[in-house]
Amino acid sequence: MVKMAEALERLQTLADSPIVQRVAAAFADAGHELALVGGPVRDAMLGRAVHDYDFTTDAHPDTILEIVTPISSAQWDIGREFGTIGARIVTGEGADALADTVEITTYRADAYDRETRKPLVAFGTVLDDDLKRRDFTVNAMALRVPDVTLVDPHGGVEDLLDATLRTPSSPEVSFGDDPLRMLRAARFASQLGFHVADEVQDAMQEMAPSIRIVSAERVQSELAKLLCTDAPSDGIRLLVDTGLAELVLPEVPALRLETDEHHHHKDVYEHSLTVLDQAIGHEKRRHPGEQPDLILRLAALLHDIGKPATRRLEPGGAVSFYHHDVVGSKLAKKRLKALRFDKETITSVARLIELHLRFFGYSEGAWTDSAVRRYVRDAGDLLERLHMLTRADVTTRNKRKADRLAFAYDDLEKRIDELKEQEELEAVRPELDGNRIQEVLGVGPGPEVGRAYKWLLELRLDEGTLGEDEAERRLTEWWSSRGQ
Template sequence: MVNMAEALERLKTLADSPVVQRVATAFADAGRELSLVGGPVRDAMLGVPVHDYDFTTDARPDEILEIVTPLSSAQWDIGREFGTIGARITTGEGQDAVSDTVEITTYRADAYDGETRKPIVAFGDVLDDDLKRRDFTVNAMALRVPDVKLVDPHGGVEDLLDATLRTPSSPEVSFGDDPLRMMRAARFASQLGFLVADEVQDAMQEMAPSIEIVSAERVQTELAKLLCTAAPSGGIRLLVDTGLAEIVLPEVPALRLETDEHHHHKDVYEHSLTVLDQAIGHETKRHPGGEPDLVLRLAALLHDIGKPATRRLEPGGAVSFYHHDVVGSKLAKKRLKALRFDSDTIKSVARLIELHLRFFGYSEGAWTDSAVRRYVRDAGDLLERLHMLTRADVTTRNKRKADRLAFAYDDLEARIDELQEQEQLEAVRPELDGNRIQAVLGIGPGPEIGQAYKWLLDLRLDEGILGEEEATRRLKEWWASSEA
């Protein structure tokens, strides 16, 4: 619960910070208005540390640049057409010097044609008009500086106290202006732990198809921001419940498989959200204070998306999902590519999904050292993420089974650590490289070299370190038998 007196005191502290005072004084001296707006004001009131300084002003971009240039060590105008100028401002001296990045935007009074995602940019002259066009009331508060006056024409303080997301104008108008705001509602609900007002959720459901006019790149960015919040599963639920996920990430609502009175299996949709939550728990435990791991979170959410396509109702009431790991990997690759994720993210998520069942063979029987080496080799630099995903995938309520699986994975990790210490598993390679193979076999470059290298690598994984002399002898024997 927000204490209003403490929130106002935090706003005063924010306004008194050196970087805010320096910028505010410069704009006041130039006869221009200046206000902190949006996220910094909201976060200060909530007691969340403020790292971004977003300002709005009645000055036009050229004048903004003219005012901030003497104060800053660097400026950029990549957002000039939208009225935004960025600058790096240093306060203090010597060891006490601190550099902050600020963004200052001219009041906006945009219009939208309702057919494309792009606004017709128009600059305004009145702060209240600028605030009206913002996404949610809690982001439509401004703090005038340097005189420190809170401007809240749309009841943002009340909604902050109620922990509720509402829109400054009607949600139909707001989402009509920019449909991506519907996804932002899901993100802020997760990020802030707020409820979404009924009328806002109703509008999201009614207007969900309009998200299709938003570019894949913008949808991807918003989805990534949602997944990188502390508790994204609530936002995912909102996207599914309103029908937005059917358009932007249809594989997730597809996890809500129909039940059959004669065949029973766990709720795959609920299981996937639990896995996402548990993966974040493992991530936080292993890397406290670290940056959110988007790859792990995408893999956790999507790890079972191959199940709908592979579900088979077996005799006797059993249900199978054979090869859902392979099918899911392909589906994830296709969806993430459509959302314009970068190739490294796509490749990593798909590989984790493909490998996420591998461990369960270990829990059913002891693996040889060779099998452990292959597990490490196949995971490569995704090994730690695979550890977290596999542990998160255990959602059984049967405590004995959960304890058995946890013990088995503890044992597997211990064996991996032991083998890595002995053999540096992460860099497993045959004792002979391609050039040495050519010399030993007396042949030139060609497919035979690749075949020989793979044979030597399998030998290395099966038997461990052989030494160059033994590897050479075994290679010659293999080559002689393959020529026979």
């Protein structure tokens, strides 16, 4: 619960920070208004760390640049068209000097093209008009500096105290201006732990189809930000419940498989959200304080999306999902491409989904060393993520089963570590390279060299380190047995 007196005290501390003081003094000396706006004001009041210094002013971009240049070590105007100037502000001197990045934007009074939803940029002269065009009331508060006055024309403080997301204007107008704000509502609900007001949820459901006009890149960015919050499941539930997920990530609501009185299986949708939560828990325990792992989180959310297409009702009431790992991998690749994710993310997520069932064969019977080597080889640099995903995929309420699976995976990781020490497992390759294969077999470059290399690699995985002489002998035998 946010206490107002403490929130105001934190705002004063923010206003007194050296970077805010320096920027505020420069604009005051130039005769222009300046206010911290949006995220830093909200986060300071909530007691959250402030990482972004976003300011707004009545000064136009050229003037902003003139004011900040003397107090900054670098400036950039990539957002000049929209009134934004960035700068790296220096505070302190000598060894005590610090530099922080700020963004300063001219008051906006935009109108929107209702067909493309692109803003027709218009600079304003009044702070209240700028705040009215923002997405949610808790982001529509400003702190004037250097005189330290809180400006809150839309009841953002009350909504902050109530932990509620509302829009400054009606949600229909706000989402009509920019439909992406509907996804942003889900992100802030997860990021802040806030409840989305009923009228906002109703508008999200009614206006969901308008999300189709938003570019895939913007949708992707917002989904990624949602998944990188501490509790993304809350926001995902909101997207599913309002019908937005059906339009931007339809594979997730499709996980809500129907059951009948004769065939029963676990709720795949709820299971997937639990796996996501548990994967985040493993991630934080293994890498405390590090940036969220988007690849792991996408894989956790999407790991079972192949189940709807592979669901089979078996005799006796059983339900099977044969090959849902392979099907899910292909579906994930297709969806992530459509959302314009980068190639590395797409490839990594698809590979993790393809591999996520592999361990359960280990839990049913001890693997040979060669099977462990293949597990490591196939995972490659995704091995640790695969560890976390596989552990997170255990959601059974049967404690005995959960303990058995956890013990089995502990054992697998121990064996991997032991083999790594013995064999430098990450760099497993045959003792003979392509050039040596050609010399031993007396052949030139061509597909036969590739086949021989692959055969030697399988031999290496099966039997471990052989030594170069033994590898040459075995290669010659294999070559002769093929009638070459």
